Amino acid sequence: MAESLKVISLTYKRAPLEVREQIALDENETKAFYLRLKDVLGLQECLVLSTCNRTEIYYRSEENCSDTLVQLLVSFKGLSSDTLMPYFEFIDTEAEATQYLFEVAMGLQSQVVGDLQIPNQIKNAYQYAADMQMAGPFLHRLLHAVFFANKRVVQETSFRDGAASTSYATVDLMESFLQMIKNPKILVLGLGEIGQDIAKTLFEKGHEGITVCNRTLEKAQELAPQYGADILPFEELAAKLGKYDVVISSVRSESYTINASQIAGTKAGVSYFFDLSVPRSINPEVETLPGVVLYGLDEIQNRANEALKKRMEAIPQVKSIIAEMVSEIENWSRELMVSPTIQKLKSALEQIRKDEMARFVKGMSEAEAEKVDKLTASMMQKIIKLPVLQLKAACKRGEADTLIDVLNDLFDLEKVNI
Numbered sequence: 001m002a003e004s005l006k007v008i009s010l011t012y013k014r015a016p017l018e019v020r021e022q023i024a025l026d027e028n029e030t031k032a033f034y035l036r037l038k039d040v041l042g043l044q045e046c047l048v049l050s051t052c053n054r055t056e057i058y059y060r061s062e063e064n065c066s067d068t069l070v071q072l073l074v075s076f077k078g079l080s081s082d083t084l085m086p087y088f089e090f091i092d093t094e095a096e097a098t099q100y101l102f103e104v105a106m107g108l109q110s111q112v113v114g115d116l117q118i119p120n121q122i123k124n125a126y127q128y129a130a131d132m133q134m135a136g137p138f139l140h141r142l143l144h145a146v147f148f149a150n151k152r153v154v155q156e157t158s159f160r161d162g163a164a165s166t167s168y169a170t171v172d173l174m175e176s177f178l179q180m181i182k183n184p185k186i187l188v189l190g191l192g193e194i195g196q197d198i199a200k201t202l203f204e205k206g207h208e209g210i211t212v213c214n215r216t217l218e219k220a221q222e223l224a225p226q227y228g229a230d231i232l233p234f235e236e237l238a239a240k241l242g243k244y245d246v247v248i249s250s251v252r253s254e255s256y257t258i259n260a261s262q263i264a265g266t267k268a269g270v271s272y273f274f275d276l277s278v279p280r281s282i283n284p285e286v287e288t289l290p291g292v293v294l295y296g297l298d299e300i301q302n303r304a305n306e307a308l309k310k311r312m313e314a315i316p317q318v319k320s321i322i323a324e325m326v327s328e329i330e331n332w333s334r335e336l337m338v339s340p341t342i343q344k345l346k347s348a349l350e351q352i353r354k355d356e357m358a359r360f361v362k363g364m365s366e367a368e369a370e371k372v373d374k375l376t377a378s379m380m381q382k383i384i385k386l387p388v389l390q391l392k393a394a395c396k397r398g399e400a401d402t403l404i405d406v407l408n409d410l411f412d413l414e415k416v417n418i
Contacts, residue, residue: 002062003045003060003061003062003138004060004061004062004093004094004097005058005059005060005094005097005098005101005138005142006058006059006060006061006064006066006090006091006092006093006094006097007056007057007058007059007090007091007097007100007101008056008057008059008066008069008070008073008088008089008090009054009055009056009088009089009090009091009100010023010054010055010056010084010087010088010089011053011054011056011089011109012053012054012111012298012301013089014086014087014088014089015087016298017278017280017296017297017298019084019087020052020053020054020055020278021278021279021280022077022079022084022279023050023055023073023074023077023079023084024050024051024052024055024278024279025048025050025055026050026252027124027128029076030048030050030125030128031128031131031132032076033048033073033076034046034048034128034129034132034134035132036072036076037059037069037072037134038134040068040072041061041065041068041069041072043059043060043061043134044060044134044136045059045060045134045135045136045138045139046058046059046060046129046134046139047059047125047126047129047134047135047139047143048125048128048129049104049121049122049125050125051117051118051121051278052166052194052276052277052278052297053110053111053301054104054109055073056104057069057073058097058101058139060136060138060139064092066090066092070084070085070088094330094333095326095330098142098326098329098330099322099326101142101146102146102149102322102325102326103322104118104122105118105119105122105146105149105150106118106149106150106153106159106318106322107119107159108315108318108319108322111298111301111302112166112169112301112308113308113311113312114159114160114308114311115166116160116168117166117167117193117194117197119147119150120193121193122143122146123147126139126143138333141329141332142329145325145328145329146325148325149321149322149325152321153317153318153321156317156321157314157317157318157321158311158313158314159311159314159315159317159318166194166276166297166300166301167194167197167198167201167276168197168201169300169301170198170248170274170276170295170300171198171201171202171205173274173295173300174186174246174248174272174274175205177272178207178246181245181246181269181270183209184209184245184246185209185211185243185244185245185246186202186207186209186210186211186244186245186246186247186248187211187212187213187232187241187244187246187247187248188202188210188211188212188213188229188248189213189214189237189247189248189249189250189251189257189258189281190213190214190249190250190251190252190277190281191212191214191219191220191223192250192251192252194250194276195212195214195248195250195251196223198248198250198276199212199223199227199229200226200227202227203226203227203228203229208228210227210228210229210230211229211230211231211232211244212224212227212229212230212231212232213231213232213233213234213237214234214251215234215251217231217233217234237257237258238262241258241262241263241266242263242266242267243267244271245269245270245271245272246271246272246273246274247271247272247273247274247282248273248274248276249273249274249275249276249277249281249282250276250277250281251277251281252277252278252279252281253277253279253281254279256280256281256282256283257281257282258273258281258282258283258286259283259285259286260283260285260286260288260289263286263289263292264289267291269291270291270292270293271291271292271293272293272295273286273292273293273294273295274294274295274300275294275295275296275297276297276300277297278297280296280297282294284296341391341404341407341408342388342391345384345387345388345407346384348412349380349383349384350380353376353377353380356376357369357372357373357376360372361373387407390403391403391404391407
């Protein structure tokens with residue numbers, strides 16, 4: 001049985017934030033999990049994608065080991081598969097899995113349609129897979145096709161017009177009430193990808209009174225000048241939370257970074273908190289305090305979708321590009337299936353040529369032997385051309401298996417080493 005691409009998926013469509021944040025993997029966890037996949041299942045090609053909205057594993061295997069993969073992932077996170085299994089979805093055919101990856105990477109499957117974060121998240125996931133030697137020939141070709149498709153979407157459609165990221169949606173929502181606050185002070189907590197995008201968007205829109213805070217002070221010192229922002233040392237966060245009108249948190253933490261006790265009684269008026277973290281970094285109890293408004297990740301993205309309806313008009317163009325790219329990948333994948341047979345056929349015919357050459361060149365001069373070698377090599381290339389073309393054509397018709405069997409029988413290719 002040939003290897004094929006399959007997917008296990010846990011996303012916002014079926015799993016609430018409370019479940020997604022339990023399964024989410026950071027970079028170190030992702031790389032450690034790759035080692036587990038190698039040791040336990042012996043997988044050679046695999047892509048682990050973990051974002052705030054999804055944790056998915058794209059893997060290539062002869063066998064369907066999706067149930068085992070879920071159990072492995074859940075146990076890796078120290079959880080029970082009995083309660084979490086219903087939140088997972090499975091794609092078991094390569095055609096559907098390939099189509100799905102393209103749709104995820106283009107942003108068609110995002111909670112905020114066309115989310116600009118997802119292409120970079122796919123690139124990071126691909127880099128982690130490559131770092132762990134889990135990106136083989138198939139994934140390399142597939143991911144480069146995905147990146148090219150994304151480039152075409154940007155150049156040929158309006159689907160990417162205007163930022164559609166979670167970060168932009170947050171700033172857009174914030175601006176709906178910001179005009180009601182005189183000289184608002186804004187704190188951006190956490191300078192990962194989302195935090196940086198928030199700070200950049202605020203700066204590009206001309207907002208002032210921005211402060212950044214990060215666990216690693218050096219990163220804050222590096223980025224603050226780029227965004228015209230002040231710096232709040234992380235150890236001073238709890239003591240100075242009350243001075244900010246808006247707090248946007250995307251910091252990753254195993255426990256809440258902001259709690260109600262840090263805010264209570266520290267400020268008159270209304271304060272707005274945005275929690276973009278997975279797991280959540282702001283204790284939901286803060287919303288019980290007078291004058292405190294808390295927006296969670298799901299709420300932000302649901303609101304953003306209302307403003308993104310116009311992007312739906314570009315979706316048919318995006319799907320057309322995806323269909324072209326998926327068709328190319330499918331044709332290439334079929335040809336990949338017959339590649340070993342082609343190589344064995346070439347090796348078998350080349351061995352016949354060499355054996356016959358060895359019999360007849362003994363009485364020839366060096367110049368004559370060289371001419372015969374070139375002549376027979378050229379003849380062999382012409383002889384093998386037609387079977388190779390027929391094999392590739394059979395791939396496109398889905399009939400390669402029959403021709404492979406015939407060639408194996410004719411030339412006893414099972415005994416040929418390549």
